[in-house]
Amino acid sequence: MAEEAFLPVSRDEREWVRLMSEYKFAVDLQDKMITAREEGREEERNLILDLMRQGYSADEIERRLAGSASEAPAFSS
Numbered sequence: 764m765a766e767e768a769f770l771p772v773s774r775d776e777r778e779w780v781r782l783m784s785e786y787k788f789a790v791d792l793q794d795k796m797i798t799a800r801e802e803g804r805e806e807e808r809n810l811i812l813d814l815m816r817q818g819y820s821a822d823e824i825e826r827r828l829a830g831s832a833s834e835a836p837a838f839s840s
Contacts, residue, residue, distance in 0.1 A: 807828070814824045 811824060811828070814827065819827070
């Protein structure tokens with residue numbers, strides 16, 4: 764009985780576990796990137812709403828956003 768608990772793991776099973784681990788890492792990373800992008804969009808939306816409440820015109824808001832976008836690092840979508 765104890766012998767069965769310690770059966771050796773085949774090379775194929777180890778490779779499968781390694782590939783699943785890599786896949787999980789990639790999916791987790793993608794999820795974190797999507798979450799960060801969504802949080803950035805939420806922050807930008809809140810900034811726009813705050814500027815609107817302060818009475819800024821659409822042109823003024825656009826200029827402010829264009830100025831802050833040139834200061835931020837560029838990320839591809």
